[in-house]
Amino acid sequence: GIFEKDHALSRRFQKIDVTEPSVAETIEILKGLKSKFEEHHSVKYSASALSTAAELSAKYINDRHLPDKAIDVID
Template identity: 60%
Template sequence: DEYREYIEKDAALARRFQSVFVSEPSIHDTISILRGLKEKYELHHGIRIADSSIIAAATLSNRYISDRFLPDKAIDLIDEAASRARIEIDSKPEIIDEVERKIIQLKIESEVLKKEYN
């Protein structure tokens, strides 16, 4: 989009660029690319990424995401899954959070009742 907006309008500038058409990599090539990026995403998100996750991301993104191309859609899938996993690790289980909120609510009610009767 930016190319069309800025460069195509300027013929002199457009002549300085040459179009390079790159075909979409295969699922096997995408898996190799993801394996190369694996360590960086593990460090960034602070989790381990299994090789089966990489294979599943490449295969399933190719099957179910049709509006983008490999390896971009597989990389985004790995990134989103890793960030979601990190959030799940860092957050409390829902039941514990509910119990803690109930305890706080009961303490507040207890203090209010103490003040009313004193």
């Protein structure tokens, strides 16, 4: 990639590992995004809808990570 070819550029960055948020943390993230998605889709999301989106996406969508897969469910 680019970093392997440009050592000066690679020195300006460092790797940061970001762990996948828990279902509870994902619910909080969804709460923060709720109004934007409600406005965009002209719908209202209940608290249980956000919880269910996080819980079921964690259980059944295995090829992606939270919160991305839960966001796709409400989108």
